[in-house]
């Protein structure tokens with residue numbers, strides 16, 4: 001019989017509190033873990049919900065996930081560093097991803113990236129000096145027929161040419177002071193507004 005169950009649970013609760021995650025996120029984590037016969041199988045979904053809320057995977061989040069799944073923190077760290085979608089450092093308030101896979105590249109996504117770099121004054125892989133925007137190249141965003149495709153947080157923008165980058169940059173800047181930003185369910189492509 002494991003007589004440490006009480007202290008392990010208290011430890012896990014303390015680690016959960018240290019993450020700064022919302023109670024609803026922690027409750028969601030409980031539901032996710034319950035779906036898996038092997039707790040460690042929940043590593044990826046827990047990392048996703050932690051990063052979703054915190055902006056990146058913090059040390060505290062990795063320790064909490066390890067305790068919750070009864071694995072070692074190094075096991076969580078290995079997963080985080082294996083997959084490129086996980087981040088170990090904070091990013092800007094808006095995450096701007098430009099597709100560089102073949103269709104978008106042929107349709108000019110490298111030029112689109114250059115225009116975004118000039119617009120926000122930072123290079124790909126960097127965050128602007130004001131901390132507002134992080135620019136990143138990514139692989140296919142599954143909208144290959146209407147490239148170049150740019151994803152800003154959860155919104156996808158199609159046919160973003162260098163000429164249309166200033167308008168997109170304006171939308172991004174406006175979103176920074178929009179109190180309702182992110183409260184609505186993401187709209188695929190923001191398509192009507194963008195192309196209309």
Ligand code: FES
Nearest residue numbers: 099104141143144
């Ligand atoms: S190649 Fe860019 S969305 Fe698929």
